[in-house]
Amino acid sequence: MSERRWNPILREWVITATHRQDRTFLPPRDYCPLCPTLPGALVPTEVPAAAYDIVVFENRFASLHPVAPEAAIVGTDLYPVAPANGVCEVVLYTSDHDSTLADRSVDEIDRLIQVWTDRSVDLASRDDVEYVMPFENKGAIIGVTLTHPHGQIYAFPFVPPKIAQEFASGQAHREATGSCLFCDVVEEELRDGRRVIWENTCWVAFVPFCARWPYEVHVFAKAHVLSLANLTEDERYALAEAIKAVLLKYDNLWNFSMPYLMAVHQAPCGDVDASSFHLHLEFYPPHRTPVKLKYLASVETSAGTFINDTLPEETAAALRAVLPHGVPDLAAVPLWRTTGVAEK
Numbered sequence: 001m002s003e004r005r006w007n008p009i010l011r012e013w014v015i016t017a018t019h020r021q022d023r024t025f026l027p028p029r030d031y032c033p034l035c036p037t038l039p040g041a042l043v044p045t046e047v048p049a050a051a052y053d054i055v056v057f058e059n060r061f062a063s064l065h066p067v068a069p070e071a072a073i074v075g076t077d078l079y080p081v082a083p084a085n086g087v088c089e090v091v092l093y094t095s096d097h098d099s100t101l102a103d104r105s106v107d108e109i110d111r112l113i114q115v116w117t118d119r120s121v122d123l124a125s126r127d128d129v130e131y132v133m134p135f136e137n138k139g140a141i142i143g144v145t146l147t148h149p150h151g152q153i154y155a156f157p158f159v160p161p162k163i164a165q166e167f168a169s170g171q172a173h174r175e176a177t178g179s180c181l182f183c184d185v186v187e188e189e190l191r192d193g194r195r196v197i198w199e200n201t202c203w204v205a206f207v208p209f210c211a212r213w214p215y216e217v218h219v220f221a222k223a224h225v226l227s228l229a230n231l232t233e234d235e236r237y238a239l240a241e242a243i244k245a246v247l248l249k250y251d252n253l254w255n256f257s258m259p260y261l262m263a264v265h266q267a268p269c270g271d272v273d274a275s276s277f278h279l280h281l282e283f284y285p286p287h288r289t290p291v292k293l294k295y296l297a298s299v300e301t302s303a304g305t306f307i308n309d310t311l312p313e314e315t316a317a318a319l320r321a322v323l324p325h326g327v328p329d330l331a332a333v334p335l336w337r338t339t340g341v342a343e344k
């Protein structure tokens with residue numbers, strides 16, 4: 001069963017996907033469905049090859065469907081119900097089960113961005129798709145069901161609320177000032193400098209002024225770029241460097257492989273003038289200390305107001321201080337590796 005239900009109070013869609021309850025949950029290492037199918041294997045995995053570079057396939061436990069199933073319930077005027085149409089894809093970063101995106105070379109991350117771009121263009125060409133978001137959930141601690149290094153791409157039949165809010169803010173700012181809101185944010189962060197943790201010629205990574213999460217980091221294009229498909233090859237490669245740098249900083253901050261949520265925010269692809277949007281990536285690690293997590297409590301969940309226990313200027317200083325500091329020696333930055341961290 002899968003459908004979307006309109007919440008007339010919050011004016012947003014909620015997707016039901018009850019079949020996802022049966023998802024494979026943290027299988028033993030030898031039964032990873034995302035590993036290559038080794039010669040002589042009794043059960044094939046999702047990938048019928050003995051090794052692979054990057055693989056994309058449709059999610060078997062999708063919440064959005066190219067041919068959406070019938071809704072479980074009939075909607076009303078007050079509660080409209082629509083098919084959960086769209087596409088959910090899985091992106092395997094590598095056939096190396098025991099690695100993370102931070103382990104991949106800048107060249108490999110560059111190829112991953114090319115895959116995000118190709119898939120975004122293809123999915124955006126569907127009539128029923130209004131938004132394409134590549135993302136990654138990393139770490140058992142945030143509920144990841146398979147530890148094999150992978151991300152996902154959702155092609156939504158609507159613009160999700162957070163993107164819609166960013167998009168509306170960008171439009172309002174452009175009408176009020178004539179300039180791009182996000183370009184102005186980049187300019188202010190670079191001028192101030194206290195929250196910047198890393199930059200190269202094309203990208204700047206910073207802890208947002210109003211960070212909701214202690215170690216939240218946003219990576220913005222310095223040039224006014226709308227979407228992945230608008231990047232030049234140099235800008236794309238520089239983005240791969242920026243992603244590698246942020247992930248290395250996370251892993252080197254407390255010397256364990258940092259769990260995080262990561263999402264690409266690009267312009268809506270429906271029939272809209274998206275020229276006031278601006279490509280950026282957002283990273284949300286759930287940790288607030290090496291052994292403490294931030295939870296969404298009543299004020300965050302019920303009121304929608306986040307309380308951050310840290311100062312963005314101080315967490316930015318901590319991230320800025322750990323390796324890597326600059327572009328040229330990214331491959332040489334030592335990476336602390338572990339299989340996990342004790343949680344309290």
Ligand SMILES: [Zn+2]
Pocket residue numbers: 032033034035036096097148
């Ligand atoms: Zn695996």
Ligand SMILES: [Zn+2]
Pocket residue numbers: 180181182183184223224225277278
């Ligand atoms: Zn801009």
Ligand SMILES: [Zn+2]
Pocket residue numbers: 166265280282
């Ligand atoms: Zn955003």
